[in-house]
Amino acid sequence: MTAKIIDGRKIAEIIKKEASNELEKLYTKYNIKANITTIKIGNNPSSDLYLKLRDKACKEIGILSNHLEFSDDVTEREIIRSIKKLNSDERIHGILLQFPIPDHISANKLFKTIDSNKDIEGLNPYNIGKTLIGDNSIIPCTPLAVLKILEYEKEKIEGKNIVIINHSNIVGKPLAILLLNRNATTSICHIFTKNLKDYTIKADILITAIGIPNMITKDFVKEGSFIIDVGISKNKNGITGDVDFNSVKDKINKITPVPGGVGPITVACSIKNMIQTYRNLLELKNY
Amino acid sequence: MTAKIIDGRKIAEIIKKEASNELEKLYTKYNIKANITTIKIGNNPSSDLYLKLRDKACKEIGILSNHLEFSDDVTEREIIRSIKKLNSDERIHGILLQFPIPDHISANKLFKTIDSNKDIEGLNPYNIGKTLIGDNSIIPCTPLAVLKILEYEKEKIEGKNIVIINHSNIVGKPLAILLLNRNATTSICHIFTKNLKDYTIKADILITAIGIPNMITKDFVKEGSFIIDVGISKNKNGITGDVDFNSVKDKINKITPVPGGVGPITVACSIKNMIQTYRNLLELKNY
Numbered sequence: 001m002t003a004k005i006i007d008g009r010k011i012a013e014i015i016k017k018e019a020s021n022e023l024e025k026l027y028t029k030y031n032i033k034a035n036i037t038t039i040k041i042g043n044n045p046s047s048d049l050y051l052k053l054r055d056k057a058c059k060e061i062g063i064l065s066n067h068l069e070f071s072d073d074v075t076e077r078e079i080i081r082s083i084k085k086l087n088s089d090e091r092i093h094g095i096l097l098q099f100p101i102p103d104h105i106s107a108n109k110l111f112k113t114i115d116s117n118k119d120i121e122g123l124n125p126y127n128i129g130k131t132l133i134g135d136n137s138i139i140p141c142t143p144l145a146v147l148k149i150l151e152y153e154k155e156k157i158e159g160k161n162i163v164i165i166n167h168s169n170i171v172g173k174p175l176a177i178l179l180l181n182r183n184a185t186t187s188i189c190h191i192f193t194k195n196l197k198d199y200t201i202k203a204d205i206l207i208t209a210i211g212i213p214n215m216i217t218k219d220f221v222k223e224g225s226f227i228i229d230v231g232i233s234k235n236k237n238g239i240t241g242d243v244d245f246n247s248v249k250d251k252i253n254k255i256t257p258v259p260g261g262v263g264p265i266t267v268a269c270s271i272k273n274m275i276q277t278y279r280n281l282l283e284l285k286n287y
Numbered sequence: 288m289t290a291k292i293i294d295g296r297k298i299a300e301i302i303k304k305e306a307s308n309e310l311e312k313l314y315t316k317y318n319i320k321a322n323i324t325t326i327k328i329g330n331n332p333s334s335d336l337y338l339k340l341r342d343k344a345c346k347e348i349g350i351l352s353n354h355l356e357f358s359d360d361v362t363e364r365e366i367i368r369s370i371k372k373l374n375s376d377e378r379i380h381g382i383l384l385q386f387p388i389p390d391h392i393s394a395n396k397l398f399k400t401i402d403s404n405k406d407i408e409g410l411n412p413y414n415i416g417k418t419l420i421g422d423n424s425i426i427p428c429t430p431l432a433v434l435k436i437l438e439y440e441k442e443k444i445e446g447k448n449i450v451i452i453n454h455s456n457i458v459g460k461p462l463a464i465l466l467l468n469r470n471a472t473t474s475i476c477h478i479f480t481k482n483l484k485d486y487t488i489k490a491d492i493l494i495t496a497i498g499i500p501n502m503i504t505k506d507f508v509k510e511g512s513f514i515i516d517v518g519i520s521k522n523k524n525g526i527t528g529d530v531d532f533n534s535v536k537d538k539i540n541k542i543t544p545v546p547g548g549v550g551p552i553t554v555a556c557s558i559k560n561m562i563q564t565y566r567n568l569l570e571l572k573n574y
Contacts, residue, residue: 129414180459187486
């Protein structure tokens with residue numbers, strides 16, 4: 001039997017619909033439009049693509065979305081000054097930092113500067129720390145997208161063997177924590193892992209965010225497993241994930257495609273987080 | 288060949304000596320005595336043991352250490368009020384919450400209340416979040432003790448297969464993050480893990496914090512591996528770890544004993560963290 005291909009766009013629509021309903025309720029109550037700002041540094045084509053998709057989604061559901069754009073040679077100090085202005089601007093409900101950012105700027109410093117109540121990405125240390133201790137927090141968008149896929153597919157997490165290939169601050173580490181909070185046995189592999197197949201072959205759920213096209217073939221995967229492909233690579237035919245679909249399709253049970261899998265759900269989760277920061281601030285003001 | 292038994296007390300002495308030198312320098316510069324407060328709730332005998340050991344260590348190196356003791360039926364609100372008072376008390380440089388605490392009190396709420404600059408345990412969300420993103424932070428004492436053991440044994444971490452048995456907020460989760468920050472392939476197992484041996488048998492380094500005496504026998508461990516036993520169980524003969532030493536001793540390479548392994552190093556690391564909070568506050572005041 002061929003694997004079920006998860007329709008990421010459909011899940012994204014459900015999340016956006018829920019977000020839109022929530023937004024409408026809040027707007028009715030407070031009569032203030034949600035207003036978010038994205039900071040974009042340099043000219044990366046994948047940034048432009050994400051921004052375009054997000055702006056479109058914001059427009060559809062009625063969130064005001066504007067950009068602060070900086071050239072590649074902007075100083076860290078200048079970005080920090082802009083973030084502080086956005087922090088203290090009462091009209092702004094959320095701040096988003098578009099990745100990638102140039103090497104001379106520390107992502108950690110920027111995330112520490114973003115007000116934890118306006119932190120759409122959930123990557124301010126206070127928010128990520130709340131995620132670690134299992135406290136209600138803003139969850140980083142890509143890990144949240146993975147959780148949403150498992151939730152909509154009614155996949156049990158507790159006791160499952162889950163393998164993540166990625167140990168970044170934005171994807172692998174927070175995702176591992178979120179899965180541990182749900183009692184999965186969790187292994188985190190990465191570029192320094194010596195025996196990757198030994199891990200992946202036992203994964204009931206394999207989450208891959210490598211960025212090497214078609215690297216994961218059938219000898220990497222467990223019979224009947226669920227694969228979530230977070231990888232995005234560009235080639236002449238468009239974008240490709242980490243998984244060689246044709247190789248694995250008769251061995252596994254479910255898979256998210258690239259494009260049309262994790263990507264649109266991540267955009268929807270960023271909308272969901274925008275509404276969470278907007279609600280936080282409205283409720284804070286009200287008390 | 289029989290496994291090398293790591294002398295935890297010796298490593299603890301080295302850490303305390305370093306801490307003592309640091310303390311002396313800071314005292315010479317600022318002429319203020321380091322002063323920390325431990326909050327203890329209820330009457331748990333293991334709390335009393337830890338407190339006694341810590342007080343002794345504090346006295347040895349010249350840290351003023353006092354306790355706020357509460358009965359088991361104290362309200363959460365009352366503890367939070369006390370923490371807030373300690374936060375704003377300029378004479379206090381560090382706050383420690385002695386575990387276990389009664390079930391009706393939320394550890395997360397208390398850790399969120401402790402000023403991140405006075406947080407000796409490194410468990411305030413802001414500090415734990417900084418640990419996650421790889422930023423310089425106060426590291427929780429038990430995970431720090433494990434890192435210190437690996438450091439003093441000159442054990443390479445990058446690329447190693449490391450298995451942790453524990454996924455608590457205090458031990459397993461922060462330790463996993465710290466090992467990922469050092470590029471270990473890291474698996475986290477726990478009570479919901481179905482095939483524990485499949486994981487442990489491949490661990491170059493096995494860190495176990497289960498609390499079941501002698502559970503880890505030779506069929507759980509890899510030939511030539513390094514075992515760090517964080518488990519503490521009490522029985523009529525004193526305290527015991529998770530590892531059946533006689534069973535594993537001819538198969539593995541190194542092991543930390545119980546008692547005399549991780550325990551004294553954890554106490555030394557809490558002294559080290561006290562001095563870090565003391566320095567934070569003195570330096571903050573000075574700027």
